[in-house]
Amino acid sequence: MRHSIIVEGNTYRTALEKGLKKLGVDPGKARVDVLEEGKMMMGIVLKPYRLMLTVAQDGIEQDTEETRQHLSDWFSLDYREDGVYLTVYLFESEHADNSKVSEIQQFIKRKKVEGINNEAILYAISNTGHPVKIAEAQPELPVDEEIIITVSRDRMKATAVLLPPYGGKALTCEDVMQKLRDMGVIHGIDEEAIVRLLNNKQYGKEEAIAAGTAPQRGKDAVITYHIDTNKNAKPTINSDGTVNYHSLNNIENVKQGQILAVLTPPTDGIPGMTVTGNQMPSVPGRPLALPKGKNTQISDDGLKLLAATDGKAELISGKIHVYSIHEVRSNVDNSTGNIDFIGSVIIHGNILSGFEVKAGGSIEVRGVVEGASLIAERDIILRKGFQGMKKGVIKAGGSVTARFIENGTVFAKEDIVAETLMHSHVVSGGHIRLVGKNALIVGGKVHATLGISALTIGSPMATRTLLEVGISPEVRDEYDSLKEQLAQLEKEMAKVEQILALLSRMESTGQLPIEKKIIQQRAVTTKIEYSVRIPEIRARLNELEETLLESANGKIHGKKTVYPGVIITIGPSSLHVKDTVKYATFMRDEGEIRFVSYEG
Known part of the structure; x- marks a missing residue:
């Protein structure tokens, strides 16, 4: 006959001794059978050992290897008549590192053992399996259930670790709430x-029991444009290779009072709060100003930009x-006579030799330009072409588009697009592109900051034709001046x-005389002016720096033929x-001009 019982204990030894x-x-x-392994962390019992002990009728049962092994598991604290004893049990594969020493010390501290x-303790750890007296005899005091609360460094989170009781009272929810109050935790408490x-x-x-409220950043101001801001003169190429200059659709017409742009102001954001009740300020959204330019006005509520006159709307430099x-x-x-106009100009006929047309916007000529001068702050479009007669000059703050350019001088801050370019001095701050069936450059001097492309460059007669790619001296001078x-x-x-x-400090003490007040007002006006001008210069410098980088990699493409000369x-x-x-792209490589197969 055999007799068996099942017992539980915080440690293997406690359960065994009880059984x-x-x-x-x-x-x-x-004989000892382990039904459930116990678990312990930092001296805290997470799960008790559950053993089944069996004895034969004669009361003798052989101890197994498993029993001996579990007898050496972790540590126990015994209160005896002559003192408090610590026994440390470690498996052979384990050693008493600092964490185990700390766990034992913390457990003893919770048990409120006096005179340690x-x-x-160190001797018991180094002599496992032997009870060592660590304190004089004293009663085993009950230990209440305990909670350790930790507030994060940023005060945005509070966590808790629950410690078990040893014969003491269990915690209540109100106990925990009171401890939180004592620690100053008053916001974001998760009672559930x-x-x-x-x-x-x-x-x-470890469990999270309180969380702060993070501040919410305000929304940035937004400008919604009610016009097409990308109206550019770009000729289309027909299926037969010809260039269509008629459907450019590059004018954005607006009526007086028409809404050009709407401003959605920034928001202030929402402040946050730490678990200790400290407010965390929000960051307001970035403000923006309506892009007010010539012939526009701002509505009474300050949120809409309106056209002040009928005309053509363009977005220039923001x-x-x-x-x-x-x-x-x-x-x-x-x-x-000559034309000098603030807006854009459309000429339905020709511009005869010797006349001059100036425009604050763009110029479109539907006839031929013959030895005349054209100056525009934006684009110049010549639907037929430019016969310069060695005296005509074209200057554009934007791009130039023409069917042909012959015996003239052309300057454009942006691209130049044409079908033929003959015996002319042409300078572009962007690309020079020859398009259409001919796409020819012959004679003259052609300079582009970013690149040049054509079907044919030069002529079989070895006509002297100069092509240059790189930053122009004018752009470099502008960059240095702006810096x-x-x-x-x-x-x-x-x-x-x-x-x-x-002056503000003087004003706060009431010691700002009238003459200083005038100086203060002037200084405020100057600061406002500088606050506008400085960002504008920085923006232009950024554009020029991008151009400098792009021009360093400029190339010349000859899709068909590049002739001697x-x-x-x-x-x-x-x-x-x-x-x-034939079919080549020229580039600068290691200080020399080399050509490779066409890359255009």
Whole structure:
């Protein structure tokens, strides 16, 4: 006959001793089966050991290897008549590292053992399996259930670890709430998490019980454009290779009072709060100003930009301008005289030799330009072409588009697009592109900041044709000038801010005389002006820096033929073409001009 009992204990040894006592037998007289392994963390019992002890009828049962192994598991604290004893049990594969020493010390501290001999604790750890007296005899005090609350460094989270009782009282929800109040935790408390923690008794497991409210950043201001801001003169190529200059659709017409743009102001955002009740300020959204330019006005509520006149709306350097369009239904000749207009100009006829047309916007000529001068702040479109007669000049702040350019001078800050370019001096701040069936460059000097492309460059007669790619001296001068202006303005802005700070301190003490008040008002006006001008200069410098980087990689593309007599210059390097080159792209490589298969 066999007799079995099932017992539980915080440790293997505690459960074993309890079972042996109930059976009334000595160690080694009962067989021990482990039904459930116990778990412990930092001296905290997460799960008790559950053992089944069995004795035979004669009361003798052989101790197994498994029993001996579990007898050496972790540690126990025994209160005896002559003192408090610590027994440390470690498996052979384990060693007493600092974490285990700390767990034992924390457990003893929770048990409120007085007069501890720390050297004895270390001795017990180094002499496993032997009870070591660590304190004089004393009653085993009950230990209440305990909670350890930790507030994160940023005060945005509070976590808790529940510690088990040893004969003491269990915690209530109100106990935990009071401890939170004592620690200053008053916001974002999760009472459901606290109740769940206390009910589940998951000792030693960290749980979040309070969370702060993060501040919400305000929304940035938004400008919604009610016009097409990308109206550019771009000719289309027909299926037969011809260029269509009629359907350019490059004018954005607006009526007086029409809404050009709408401003949605920034929001302030929503402040946050830490678990300790401290407010966390929000960051407001970034403001924007309506892009007010020429012939526009801002509505009374300050949220809409309106056209002040009928005309053509364009977005230039971040501002919307409205240009009234001036149309000439005939030729520009003696009947019209020279034209100087703030807006855009459309010429339905020709511009005869010797006349001049200036426009604050764009110029469109539907006839031929013959030895005349055209100057526009934006694009110039010549639906037929430009016969310069060696005296005509075209200058555009934007791009130039023409069917042909012959014996003239053309300057454009942006691209130049044409079908033929013959014996002319042409300078582009962007690309020069020859399009259509001919796509020919022959004779003259052609300079582009970013690149040149054509079907044919030069002629079988070895006509001297100069092609240059790289940054123009004018752009470099503008860049250097703007750098100097920016440095000077920033220096002056710093002085203005110092003056305003000094006057503000005087004003706060009531010691600002009238003459100083006038200086203060002037300084405020100057600061506002500088606050507008400095960002504008920085934006332009960024554009120029991008151009400088792009121009360093400029290329010249000859899709069909590049003839002898052509001189190619890219940056500081030059190449005289002495033999006909087919289907090639020229580039600067290691200080020399080389050509490869066409890449255009």
